[in-house]
Amino acid sequence: MKKKLKLNIKGMHCRSCEVVTKEELAALPGVSDINVSFQKQLAVLTLDQSKNSLTEVIEAVKRAGYEALQEESVGTEANKSTAGAKVTRSSVPVKIESRVEAQGRVFLNDHGEPFFDGKISKFQKSEYQQSFGNGEVKNFMSKLSGSLDNAPLFNPLPSQDNVLSNKPDQIPAKKSQIPEISTPAETPDIRKRVSLSLSGMHCSSCAQLIERSLKKVDGVSSANVNFAAEKALVDFDSNQATVENLIKAVENSGYKASQIDQKDTEFETRKRQEETRMLFSKFISSLILSLPLLYFMLFDFFPGAIGKLFFNPYVGVLSFILSTPVQFVLGYGFYKGMWSALRMKTFNMDSLIAIGTSAAYFYSAFNYLSYFSLTGTLLGPVIEKIPELYFETSAFLITFVLLGKWLELRAKGKTSDAIKKLMGLQPKTARVIRNGNTVDIPLDQVVKGDILLVRPGEKIPVDGKIIRGSSSVDESMITGESIPVEKNSGDNVVGATINKMGSFEFEATRVGSETTLAQIIRLIEEAQGSKAPIQAFADRISAWFVPAVIIIAIGTFLVWYLIFGASLSFALMAFTAVIVIACPCALGLATPTALMVGTGKGAEHGILIKGGEPLEKICRITTIIFDKTGTLTNGKPIVTDIESYTETGEAQILEIAASLEKSSEHPLAEAIVGFAREKDMLMKNVENFKAIPGHGVTGTIKGETYYMGNRKLMTDVAKVELGQLHDKLIRLENMGKTAMLLADKNQILGAIAVADTVKETSREAIDQLKKRNIEVYMITGDNERTAQAIADQVGITNILAEVLPEDKANEVKKLQDKKQIVAMVGDGINDAPALAQADLGIAMGSGTDVAMETGGIVIVKNDLRDVVTAINLSHDTMSKIKQNMFFALFYNIVGIPVAARAFAFMGLVLKPELAGLAMALSSISVVTNSLTLKYFRPGKRNYLSLIAPLAMLILFSIIFGGFAKISSSMAFE
Template identity: 50%
Template sequence: MKKSLKIEGMTCAACAKTVERVTRKLDGVTESNVNFATEKLNISYDSSKVKVSDIRKAIEKAGYKAVEETTVDRDKEKKEKEIKYLWKKFIISAIFTVPLLVITMGHMFFESAGFHLPDIIDPMKKPVNFGMIQLILVIPVMIAGHRFFTVGFKSIFKGSPNMDSLIAIGTSAAFLYGIFAIVQIYGGNIDYAYDLYFESAGVIITLILLGKYLEAVAKGKTSEAIKKLMGLAPKTAIVVRDSKEVEISIEEVEAGDIIIVKPGEKMPVDGEVIEGMTFVDESMLTGESIPVEKTIGDKIIGASINKNGTIKYKATKVGKDTVLAQIIKLVEDAQGSKAPIAKMADIISGYFVPVVITIAIFSAAAWYWFGGETLVFALTIFISVLVIACPCALGLATPTAIMVGTGKGAEYGVLIKSGAALEIAHKVKTIVFDKTGTITEGKPKVTDIIVTDAITKDELLQLAASAEKGSEHPLGEAIVKSAEEKGLEFKKLDFFKAIPGYGIEVKIDEKTILLGNRKLMLESNISLENLEETSHKLAEEGKTPMYAAIDGKIAGIVAVADTVKESSKKAIEQLHKMGIEVAMITGDNKRTAEAIAKQVGIDRILAEVLPQDKANEVKKLQSEGRKVAMVGDGINDAPALAQADIGIAIGSGTDVAMESADIVLMRSDLMDVSTAIQLSKKTIANIKQNLFWAFGYNTLGIPVAMGILYIFGGPLLNPIIAAAAMSFSSVSVLLNALRLKGFKPAK
């Protein structure tokens, strides 16, 4: 079973690793991944071995809380509450920290300008007062940042220290040293008045609260795409109950309810029109700006807009089953997933805090015992190392970029199902397009009927249409539609057999009829007579010839042509500009495939491929050492979509194809294939930038805090500067990820 839980109480990437570790230890848990940015745990487990309550207990024992996922509205409310809380705490701490800083540093600045602090707080004249006032001012700041201490020390005692632990140890050390200094001052040693360290504790907490506030605000912006999607659905619906119109909340609508929608209103849920006619704006899902006509029997998509007529429709899908809800689920799952590129950061985050604490102790001890420095100097080193280290930047580097990237994709109708898909897409070197319904419209028409002397054109069309009546293949549908337009009567089938990749065999009026491609005729030992040359000419024109045979003798050809989508040529040109090879795969004969390929600029043609062999063709391309993407829309594309490194399904395609794919193009526009690749490249570049700065910051910052520069005559890092740098590191990673919101695909 799979389950998603919201984790409360996490403050950094080390917390996320702790939750993963304790849950993975449970017998029956097969996979556990925590996304720090979304604060979500995705877990797979055997329900016969472990229960959700056991998982929750393990998480709570580690110091965190696991709750059921809430709606986006509630989640937004919770986030806003958290932002307000952090702002309030920051303001309280700032009110006390500013005067604390003025009193601590004031005597140096004021005296150089010819001014003096009042005697009552002058460190030379009243050192006890000077120390006690600082103590009084720092206590409210420590209270404002109490969460750092409660969470930080609790994590240490549970054996899984986190970022809060670093802050708690560092500021507690500064505070306790200040108390020690005041005791010394009372004893008459006024030298301690100049090194109380209360201001370091106060400013560190204040700056980190500011950083946490800015981080929370930026985090909220990364998930705006989900909020926008959720905002599309109306909150209420008008349904018919006991012959009366009743307005109810969207959550109360049930499948089978009759819903009334007036002009200008949004469709509450998915359904089918039972009364009335209107035009509906479905651009929020399909990207098609022209409203679509809807009459009795037509499908309605929830959240689309009714333009000009009142209709009644029956609800068929409600709640989590609607198209919009499925899209939101896809985006949420993608934002909660991990990309392979994050593995290194995850591993480092797991060991980060204990290593930093060890480095801080080692550095301080080395300077004190071997460097011959004072206790104050060693304390400065100890606090600076603890405070400058930042596992948050590492933990946020990947998930924030994925959240913004997948959200941006959703805005363009490109649904990327996972972080892994987003990462792999930028490596694709070959893209294989299915022909029918992907490169072409998938709405073919009968163009030519060629017959022998044994039958007339209408008779052949009548037999072919009767044979294809139950077919869902686009070519079969075209033949049926042509017969309907001519008013031909359909004959009853006595026998039907589909031969995948070849055609069909039927019995009508005791006649055995074969309808399909050249291979079907040859396999059945049917002579093509002089029709083969005609078939070649039709194929060269981009038409698909279908042979018909009656009782073992060739009867004629029904040629069907499918028009190429307007965007196909432009989309392939764009992919060529990106250095990507484009291939086309089809069951059509080679000549027809070549004609279509010539129109749109295809590099490689894979023709006369049976449905079951499509995946093998993809595998052959992969054996050349290339990352391969497959773009398709039908059930027969599903194995190839699954085999490809990246499967891309057209949104107008089948549920099976969309389920097998890694990326879904909701607008059925092939230009969105290049959009997905471009977005992948931009997102991965952003992740690499984030990881570079996060690793670089810690790699450079920690040695500086240890006093490396001081050895060579440089400055010693002040803990206050270290705190400011630490806060900025997380915020800078988030701000960099938010730059992806400006992404626009090249057209």
């Protein structure tokens, strides 16, 4: 009898945890259809109860080092007595320079090198405390400052005892097999990250206010609020805080928040459309109420205006009636925002608008009521207006601000077009085969294990593996390659790619937030929600900007009224103009809008930039180090030569070598094993297999110990001499081939030469980097002659050869010690320590196996020209950010003195309502300038982006001058 089981598994932190657990379960008889997700902490499998039991399944999970609970019985007494027993992961205490103490497990990665999977339990000043997995090892490594002398997990020659292979049959069944293992009680990973959608923000000060409120919540370790994206990214301890606590903190600050539902891909679009409609409605309502006030204002400039004599006595009462709802109903949001800021003991843009409009409105209301108390009538004198009323100033000020906010919101919506395009790639429904029937269901109802049918021309709904049929699939949305890829039974397919030819059935392996597309979208969203280091400059200015403006406005009023003896109305209008023209909005939008467009544009070209810091850093790189295998080369080596140096035949050498290498996943090993399989050779059973990183492998076949690897393995481990073979090896290496030697305990039996081909685009990419005056290095574990042959093909003169994996980070550090800003480009697994040590790690990904957890930048298409594209995109984006900051600062530096009427002696003044419109236009200009990045194309100049800043500067100067001219003609004393 077969039964579907769901197990909650605690303690998994990364893909490696997922693999280890799955392999342990797969080794059990009667267990099939296994799907393990470390994100969901869940395993789904089918159990044949006639061959195995639930207890054995849970024990298998325990052997992998995790805690398992059957989902249906979580929390029950029966479950507590069987599956609920607390288990802990095996851990290796690590101390480094007395600063770090870590506990975890050491595994062999795909290249036979050790990597660490565990958690740091102590760090100096508690600077870094969190659990992490293989993907996050680079963060751990970066904290070690390159000192790894006492770390057993990075021993160049780890023994079989202290390294756990990632093979099921090599993972110790008992913890006692690992020496010096401590097993402290481990608590489940309680760190959570949540994205909140925010509404009600009007400027960067609002974002800072929300950020401070979130950080005050107990258990929140970090909070990052993006004003342009209207999102908050919060990391918190789920034992101390909940999402509801976070939302409440935002609401207590005077804003609205809701958790983003990853399944609802159209939520943000709907929210943005709703906000845009609401803001447009407010603007239209305010405009309708304000237009009559504009008509009344024209009476002062056109003596023969139609209706002037009739309406003049009614101007006061009508202005009061029309402006009041504008001030307190349509402008209510500004008062609400100001009150929220005051409660947090700060000021924001709402404060400026509320203070400015209130000054004009209440001054006018005071004069109007004073007139009423003196005359006893609400109407003005016959054919005359009541003097000193400026209701139109407050009404138009709010109208223009609402107009500016509506235009700004529309422009900001375009900055996230990249995510919208990616979301639009997903089909809405999927065709699922259930109980023999084919039914169409909504995409979010697809679960792992479902069998789906895809017909020609249709989009593949989710990630999966083909079980019947074949076709060609357009994977250009992931890889950028326009040529369809042939797919047959057993091949993986990616959700949102397009089926071109035949029909096929496939089993869903990753659904919802686990699909490749969903992970790319998540990566972009987090990148767009992050802050670039340059943003700190804008934040510092914004922090004191509003209080400084209020002080300047008060000073302006006092100087004009008390020192220069101007009229109260003149001084008050100067005060109001200063208040409303100065706004931190433009400064707050300068960085995030450019960052959003830049990261989105990168994603369109297969460059996943993980935040503002990598984007800012890559354009400052002075040195780039490329790993050889899989980065400069295709990473698919082939066997070119087999040489025998004894009576052992070439076929036997290949047979022994392939048997040894079948347990290794190194690319060179795969080449040898693949070549042997092409020859239909049967692999022999190998005992005592051991992978020695940077050297090779060793094992016993039928009682005879063999060694397969490089010269160092022969001389240091096998203890055999090369003798006259040295010249033969040099001959092979000079042709760019890697010679791997096979030896027994007595002598070297033969050699197998393997060669890798250089990528077609490598030379072009290197040449372009050199044109940018960037020093280019190649780093490899190969000998110097083989490395030189490859380097010559791609045009690299700086070669770091015969470097062991654990020494790559030291080579990076040597360059950093020379004051170089270093980027490391590698596959993201073998090069993790070096990627971490480098100022910027660039991981080469591939289609469905994007190394999203390694490196600050991921190159999806495995095309080195994209490294150059990333540098160019970074340069353009940083230029935009600096231009935007210039616009924001220039606007305020010029606008505030004009608004303060410092040039009134030249006849240059600025009416408050026009000052408000100028303020809105400044924010729009910043967003528009950022949007020109959308026209970025690899290898081509973005002329619109180059021309835009100058064009906007000229246009803004003309508009600003026009406003000042209009205001001067309307000046009053």
